[in-house]
Amino acid sequence: MILFTDEKKPTTPVDLHLKLKPLNKLKFLSPYGSDWTFGRNACSCRSLNSGMFTYDKFNAGNDNLAIKNRRGLQYEQYKKRNELPAKKVIIAQPHSPLSYPTHGVEVKPLYSILIPGLAVHGMEGENNTVKLTATQGVFNTIVETPDGVVHGSGEKELTIRSPSLAIINNILKHVTYTNKKYQIASTDLVSFQFEEYTAEFTILIRVPPMIRLFDPGPDNSIDSLVTIVTKTFFRYHKLRILISSIRKFYPKIMIIIADDSKVTEKIEGPYIQQYIMPFAKGWFAGRNLAVSQVTTKYLLWVDEDFVFTKKTKLEKLVEVLEKTNLDLVGAPVNQQVFTFKLWYEEGDDEGDCVFSQYGSFHPLDGFPGCVVTSIVVNFFLAKTEKVQSVGFDPRFARVAHTEFFIDGIGSLLVGYCTNVKVGHQKKGAGNKALNEVENKYAAFRRLDRNEFRSRLDMTYFKNRLKCYTRNRV
Structure with a gap:
């Protein structure tokens, strides 16, 4: 129970124990008008109509287990080639003092970019510390910095320490990311930390597909x-x-x-x-x-x-x-x-x-x-x-x-x-x-x-x- 206080009204208890609606009242959330699959770990073949093919019925021979194992191995290899870390759900912290890019940062393999939008906001302390961490690239700065302020240049973890947030933010404007692993399509999940606050954002690593145009001729016939x-x-x-x-x-x-x-x-x-x-x-x-x-x-x-x-x-x-x-x-x-x-x-x-x-x-x-x-x-x-x-x-x-x-x-x-x-x-x-x-x-x-x-x-x-x-x- 949570109590809400109002100067004009007496304290009123509010019950926050809400019941989920039954599934038959949530069918409007399904794209095809059936049970909504939210919260279900896997699709279900139950309650399908007579036009259904359940593949295990056609793979019931003695070699079914061997086939299933081979398929599982191939699927694991497929996921390694095709799944990107960007599929991870990232939840923004409330009232975070961190400013960072949420979308659109992209770099070609082995190339370098300036990371846009990095900044921290808040009360200054005696030893403000900001940390950036990556898995597939390294960080550098393109400005000269005072001794002892920047640590980890050219490495996967960069730390900036200073009693002045203005100095930290000025350095953050000039931080670069260099990709170190050649892949034609991948992502790096970057961690950005200040005091007890941590944020994550993705950097898309990809080789843009080569353009292929078809010439329709002068008459476009x-x-x-x-x-x-x-x-x-x-x-x-x-x-x-x-x-x-x-x-x-x-x-x-x-x-x-x-x-x-x-x-x-x-x-x-x-x-x-x-x-x-x-x-x-x-x-x-x-x-x-x-x-x-x-x-x-x-x-x-x-x-x-x-x-x-x-x-x-x-x-x-x-x-x-x-x-x-x-x-x-x-x-x-x-x-x-x-x-x-x-x-x-x-x-x-x-x-x-x-x-x-x-x-x-x-x-x-x-x-x-x-x-x-x-x-x-x-x-x-x-x-x-x-x-x-x-x-x-x-x-x-x-x-x-x-x-x-x-x-x-x-x-x-x-x-x-x-x-x-x-x-x-x-x-x-x-x-x-x-x-x-x-x-x-x-x-x-x-x-x-x-x-x-x-x-x-x-x-x-x-x-x-x-x-x-x-x-x-």
């Missing part, structure tokens, strides 16, 4: 900005219809084809590159090959059985990517809207969780009919460099789609616009020979139980997941 990429397997009749429809609207745009058919056919025509692969090398392997050959700023992915129409306006998709920070933007196939949100939550030693939910996060500012989402259909325009950086795992040979977008969590910003559309060729080839081709193609698309399990095993290990659920509501 769609042909200079976009390359169309596709993958074909057996269905040359579908591919030729696609190319014919493209040429009606974009006669000079480059088309790149990855082809792993058993008996290949040469695709003739200008502005076409056809790359022959080993037979049945696979869906994602073909995507990788096609994407690797793109030299334009953007690539447009299409399936071989699509067809361009008057509504297939690539210029509108280019405008979206040029004027927003999206990396990839999809559009409907045959009027059908296809968007899913992905939610990623950190887990425990068993792995992490990914939930998918139909729909989008919110509208895309400035573009009516466009939204921000996570997964779109196989008709999308994307920044070439971003797609190449995520890549398509070639182990997914027959059926895969969501896996690419899961790999892109945290690095691909995805959108979807309904004002651009592409058609889909009708099923059924119209004659016996072509129907046999379609049946042969369909047979390769089917997954048996072992192939399905193998697909899940790869995701379990590579993405360190313990469960994935679809259509969570």
Whole structure:
């Protein structure tokens, strides 16, 4: 109990023992309308719907423990390479006399900078002492100082002592930090101490990524900005219809084809590159090959059985990517809207969780009919460099789609616009020979139980997941 005193009112007891609201009243805090995970150490696979895959069910063999141990070892190595000390939560002390930078201090590896904003405020004592401590760099001053005032120049710990705070603050304005360990991306957590007060701030250590620009040419034409990429397997009749429809609207745009058919056919025509692969090398392997050959700023992915129409306006998709920070933007196939949100939550030693939910996060500012989402259909325009950086795992040979977008969590910003559309060729080839081709193609698309399990095993290990659920509501 705490007593509050007021001159006009008698002392009144106040009960500070507050009860937490029940979880069912906190669902509005969850981004997907389920239980809020605050305070939970790991994501939970409980209460998920029937569309859930729990990966331990598919890794129940005798070697499950060995696989889990290998995955754990790889995860520890991943954390050492990728986690930064800046993830530490730093709490500012109340009424602190310390002034220091809270954000934005950056240095290149092995370079030196002046640390901005360092100062102390308070009553002067006989022997005021300020101490700076770092782990990946050393401190110096760029001014001459009286003897006995500065100790530890060129070391990881710098101490300044003086009866005058004015002298200390003048020196602090001229303190430098020099990084001593070459890493392309890291942080140093600096401790700043005065009397009983201590503050911490981070210095970002990084090599700025090298700039890579794409030249759109003097006319900035769609042909200079976009390359169309596709993958074909057996269905040359579908591919030729696609190319014919493209040429009606974009006669000079480059088309790149990855082809792993058993008996290949040469695709003739200008502005076409056809790359022959080993037979049945696979869906994602073909995507990788096609994407690797793109030299334009953007690539447009299409399936071989699509067809361009008057509504297939690539210029509108280019405008979206040029004027927003999206990396990839999809559009409907045959009027059908296809968007899913992905939610990623950190887990425990068993792995992490990914939930998918139909729909989008919110509208895309400035573009009516466009939204921000996570997964779109196989008709999308994307920044070439971003797609190449995520890549398509070639182990997914027959059926895969969501896996690419899961790999892109945290690095691909995805959108979807309904004002651009592409058609889909009708099923059924119209004659016996072509129907046999379609049946042969369909047979390769089917997954048996072992192939399905193998697909899940790869995701379990590579993405360190313990469960994935679809259509969570």
